[in-house]
Amino acid sequence: MQRSGRLGVGVIGAGRVGPVLAAALAGAGHALTGISAVSEQSRERASSILPAVPILEVPEVLERSELVILAVPTAELTGLVEGLAAVGAWQPGQIVVHTAAEFGTAVLAPAARAGAIPIAIHPAMAFTGTSVDLARLPEAWFAVTAPAAVQPIGQALVVEMGGEPVLIAEEDRPTYAEAIATVSTFSSAIVDQAVGLLRSIDVEAPGRVLGGIARSSLDYALARAQPDSIDLAVLRETGFDEGREDR
Structure with missing residues (x-):
C-alpha cells in the first residue's frame, strides 16, 4: 500500500x-x-x-x-x-x-x-x-x-x-498498565471516601471544598517524582514540605 x-x-x-x-x-x-x-x-x-x-x-x-x-x-x-x-x-x-x-x-x-x-x-x-x-x-x-x-x-x-x-518496552507493558490502574483506582477511591466524610457532616458541595487540596496535593506528589523541575523551598513557603501537605 x-x-x-x-x-x-x-x-x-x-x-x-x-x-x-x-x-x-x-x-x-x-x-x-x-x-x-x-x-x-x-x-x-x-x-x-x-x-x-x-x-x-x-x-x-x-x-x-x-x-x-x-x-x-x-x-x-x-x-x-x-x-x-x-x-x-x-x-x-x-x-x-x-x-x-x-x-x-x-x-x-x-x-x-x-x-x-x-x-x-x-x-x-x-x-x-x-x-x-x-x-x-x-x-x-x-x-x-x-x-x-x-x-x-x-x-x-x-x-x-x-x-x-x-x-x-514490550515486556514492561504490564507494569505500565498497573501504574496507570493504580493512579486511576486509588485517586477515585480516596476522593470518594473524602466526599463521603464531608457529606456525613452535611457539608454542601464537598467536591468544591476538596478540589483545591486534591489538585495541589496531586501536583506536589507528581512534582516530587521529577525533583529537578521544582524548587522544594518554594513549595515549603506555600505550605508544603517533603513529608506533609500543610503545617
Whole structure:
C-alpha cells in the first residue's frame, strides 16, 4: 500500500477514546475514512464528535484505511485481531494501532503476519468521550510500544495528536498498565471516601471544598517524582514540605 504523509484513518470502536483520537488526527490533516459503532450510545458519540465520518461495518473500515485504530475494550482485542486475520481483512503495509494499556504489539501478531505494521499507543489520561478531551490531549503522555524500526511512526502519531510520547518496552507493558490502574483506582477511591466524610457532616458541595487540596496535593506528589523541575523551598513557603501537605 502506498502512503503519503497524510493517511486514511479508520477507527474500530466508538467508546470514549477512539473518536477523540480520530478527531485529533483529523485536526493534523489526516483523512477519516470511517468508524465502527455498534450500540446506540456509541453511534451517537461518533456522530457528535465526528459528524462527517461515515459509520461503517468493521471490514469496510479496514478496506478503506491505511491506519486503523483499534479502540475496543481490552477483553475484546485479541479476538478481534484474530478474527479479522482469519477472514483476510488485514492489508500489507497497513498501520494497526491499539489503545490498550496492558498489551504491547504481541496481541497484534496475527495482523503483523499479514504484513500490517503493529503499534501500541495508550494515552495516559481519563477520557470523557466528548470534545473536551481534545483540549486535554496536549497535557497527556502516550505510551508507545513498537518494533524499533516502527517507533518513529508511533511517536509521530502521538505528536500529531498533541501528546507527548514515551517509549515502553514490550515486556514492561504490564507494569505500565498497573501504574496507570493504580493512579486511576486509588485517586477515585480516596476522593470518594473524602466526599463521603464531608457529606456525613452535611457539608454542601464537598467536591468544591476538596478540589483545591486534591489538585495541589496531586501536583506536589507528581512534582516530587521529577525533583529537578521544582524548587522544594518554594513549595515549603506555600505550605508544603517533603513529608506533609500543610503545617
